[in-house]
Amino acid sequence: MAVYRRTARPRFVLLLLVLSALTLVTIDxxxxxxxxxxxxxxxxxxxxxxxxDATHSALRPVGNFFTGVVHYGELKSENARLRDExxxxxxxxxxxxxxxxxxxLLLDQQHLDFVGNIPTVAAQVVDTSSSNFELSVQVNRGTxxxxxxxxxxxxxxxxxxxxVEVSAKRATVLLLTDPTFSVGVRLTANGDTGVANGRGRDNxxxxxxxxxxxxxxxxxxxLTSGLQLERFPKGIPVGRVDxxxxxxxxxxxxVTMNPIVDLSxxxxxxxxQWSPQ
Amino acid sequence: MTARLRLGGxxxxxxxxxxxxxxxxxxxxxxxxxxxxxxxxxxLAAGPDTGAVVGFLAGLLIDLFLHATPFGLSALTYCLVGxxxxxxxxxxxxxxxLLAPATALLASAVGVLLFVLVGVMVGQHQLTSPGPRxxxxxxxxxxxxxxxxxxxxxxxxxxxxxxxxxxxxSALAK
Numbered sequence: 001m002a003v004y005r006r007t008a009r010p011r012f013v014l015l016l017l018v019l020s021a022l023t024l025v026t027i028d029x030x031x032x033x034x035x036x037x038x039x040x041x042x043x044x045x046x047x048x049x050x051x052x053d054a055t056h057s058a059l060r061p062v063g064n065f066f067t068g069v070v071h072y073g074e075l076k077s078e079n080a081r082l083r084d085e086x087x088x089x090x091x092x093x094x095x096x097x098x099x100x101x102x103x104x105l106l107l108d109q110q111h112l113d114f115v116g117n118i119p120t121v122a123a124q125v126v127d128t129s130s131s132n133f134e135l136s137v138q139v140n141r142g143t144x145x146x147x148x149x150x151x152x153x154x155x156x157x158x159x160x161x162x163x164v165e166v167s168a169k170r171a172t173v174l175l176l177t178d179p180t181f182s183v184g185v186r187l188t189a190n191g192d193t194g195v196a197n198g199r200g201r202d203n204x205x206x207x208x209x210x211x212x213x214x215x216x217x218x219x220x221x222x223l224t225s226g227l228q229l230e231r232f233p234k235g236i237p238v239g240r241v242d243x244x245x246x247x248x249x250x251x252x253x254x255v256t257m258n259p260i261v262d263l264s265x266x267x268x269x270x271x272x273q274w275s276p277q
Numbered sequence: 278m279t280a281r282l283r284l285g286g287x288x289x290x291x292x293x294x295x296x297x298x299x300x301x302x303x304x305x306x307x308x309x310x311x312x313x314x315x316x317x318x319x320x321l322a323a324g325p326d327t328g329a330v331v332g333f334l335a336g337l338l339i340d341l342f343l344h345a346t347p348f349g350l351s352a353l354t355y356c357l358v359g360x361x362x363x364x365x366x367x368x369x370x371x372x373x374x375l376l377a378p379a380t381a382l383l384a385s386a387v388g389v390l391l392f393v394l395v396g397v398m399v400g401q402h403q404l405t406s407p408g409p410r411x412x413x414x415x416x417x418x419x420x421x422x423x424x425x426x427x428x429x430x431x432x433x434x435x436x437x438x439x440x441x442x443x444x445x446x447s448a449l450a451k
Contacts, residue, residue, distance in 0.1 A: 013326050017333040017356045024337075024349030025399055037348045044341040048296070055297040130299035130308045132389070132415045133396075133404050134345040164344050172344050179403035180345050200406045201306050 034149075042167035046142075049170055052127060102267070114223075114236045115154065120270040121145050123153075123171070135178040135201060136161075137266060142169045150231065152272045158237030158260040159183065159224065160269050171271070175263050176238065177201060184225035185238050185257075187214055193225045196238060196257060204242045204256040214253055216244045222257060233274050283437035284319070284331060291315045292338045307418040310385065312339045312351070314423040316359040317384045318434035321370075321377060323441045325363030332359030346401055354395050358388040381427035386420040 028037045123139035141147050143166055153160040153173045161181065165172040174181055181198040185207065192214050194207040210216075220241040226234020239257040246253050291311040299308045312335040320328025336352030343351065362384050370376060393412060396404040407415060 014329045014356065014360045017329055018353060021333065021336070021349040021353035021356065025347045025353065028348040029399065041341050041344075041348070051293060052297050055293060127297070128300040129343070130295050131339075131343050131345075132307050132310075132419070133393070133407075134343055136344055174344065178345060179406035200411070203406075 038165065041165060045138075045165075045167040045170045045172075049167075056126070114158070115270065115272060116233075116235075118233060119273040121147055121273060123147070123269055123271055125266045125269060126170075135175040135181075135198070135263075136164070137173050137175065139171050139173055139269060139271070140169070141271060142167050142171050144168045146273055147171045147271050148273075148275075150275060152232045152236070152274060153269050154236060154272060155261045155266060155269050157262075158239075159232065160261055160263065160266065162231060163271060173269070176259055177203070177205065177263060183232055183238060184227055184230050185222040186225045186234075187216060187222065193227065194255065196222070204258050205239060207255040207257055208252065210253040210255050212246060212250065212253060216241050216253070216255060218242065218244070221260065229276050231276060233272065280438055280440040284327075284434075284441075287315060287434065287437050288312075288331070288334055288338060291335065295339060296342050302422075304418050304422070305414065307415050309422040309426075310389070310419050311426075312336070313355060313358065313385055313388045313419070314381060314426055314430055315434065316355045317362050317381050317388070317423070318377070318427065318431040319438065320359040320362030320384075321366050321380055321431055322435040323363070323438040324367060325360045327438060327441050328359030328361075328363035329356045330359075332356040345403065346396060347399065350396055350399065350401070351392065354388060354392045357391065358384055361387075377427040377431040378424040381431075382420045382424035385423040386416040389416040389419050 024037070027035070031037060121141050123141040123145075125137045126140045127138040129136040129138075139147075139153075147163060147166050149163050149166050151163045153162060159176055161173045161175040161178070163171045164174040175198070176183060176196075177198040177200065179198050179200050183196050185194055185196045186192070187194055187207075187210060192211055194210045196205045196207050198205055207222075218241055222238050222241065224230070224232040224234060224236040224238055226232065237260045239259045242256040242258050244253060244255050291314075295311045299311060302309055316328065316332035316335050319331035332355035333352045336355035337349070340346075340348045340351045362380060365380075370380065390412065393404045405412070
């Protein structure tokens with residue numbers, strides 16, 4: 001009897017937890033990521049954001065500290081006052097250079113031709129997803145800045161992704177290389193279109209529905225098609241053609257494409273306040 | 278009650294590390310999974326009951342910050358891993374210096390692959406997009422990182438879980 005009691009309780013707990021988890025999965029799947037669970041996620045992001053910011057801020061000086069230690073080691077012959085002064089000046093220079101670089105990045109994004117008259121919200125990338133199965137970043141703008149779920153996100157070179165979840169102060173941007181991401185692209189000037197799909201980190205995107213004998217060359221820039229009910233406005237650069245293969249008898253060409261934006265070095269982005277017509 | 282608070286504190290710290298530092302510690306594009314490691318260590322230290330509960334909570338917390346997979350998927354996977362580790366600890370695994378790292382190594386790899394398997398079963402086919410080699414690489418790197426961190430983390434979790442060990446666990450300890 002004692003043996004039964006020892007083994008039965010954990011099994012009961014496990015059963016309860018598994019059923020609870022399955023219920024949550026079902027609810028969230030049916031709600032399509034929104035609904036009550038979406039609201040809970042948004043609240044959690046807002047509540048956790050200050051702690052995350054503080055942690056990031058805490059780690060940055062640690063890196064600067066180690067840089068400073070190395071730097072001081074090279075100046076053994078100088079006295080303490082000069083070392084302090086030199087460190088301060090160099091610190092200011094580095095800060096100024098960093099500020100100049102960030103300013104240039106922002107200026108580069110002020111006049112994006114492909115954006116046209118669409119109003120934009122500038123945002124800074126503050127975090128990247130730690131999941132090994134999801135490619136997304138968090139930006140420091142949310143509903144309080146006019147950001148809404150579904151809005152396209154671009155950088156100076158072109159398309160970055162789209163907002164999939166938004167709270168008051170933060171928004172999560174699904175990157176175009178995520179396996180769940182797809183976007184319609186215009187292949188050539190004659191109007192042929194295809195659908196570009198993300199294939200995960202370090203993998204080129206694939207383009208489906210490319211008619212046979214479509215003339216595409218390595219390095220061709222593909223733009224969003226902007227067809228009716230598309231999630232993105234027309235004419236945003238998405239990527240460059242990587243490879244084109246035509247299998248005998250195939251109903252479509254095998255085309256792969258690399259994103260035109262370097263998604264590993266995102267710092268500032270523009271959220272387009274645009275929704276499908 | 279104190280043990281639960283301590284475990285809650287560890288869950289919070291693990292979540293903080295996972296959502297801030299983990300993405301900067303990528304090896305070949307793969308980031309560590311501190312929540313899975315905590316789950317495994319809880320199963321080792323306090324048995325299947327606590328392992329399943331800690332896994333469930335750890336999964337729920339990290340699910341708050343995932344968007345491409347449904348809420349509850351990590352909770353489902355991690356509670357199964359925590360439970361399985363706890364059961365194996367009671368029935369098969371014996372005390373030794375390699376217990377924590379070896380268990381973390383195997384359970385982490387199984388946990389990553391179980392996440393994909395369960396995800397596919399609930400319709401998340403995009404989880405298989407890395408392909409067999411990519412999945413093996415993700416599972417392998419997560420497993421190795423967790424194995425390296427397993428000794429200090431398991432000691433921390435053992436300390437936090439002191440007082441949660443039931444009669445069966447105590448009997449096993451003898």
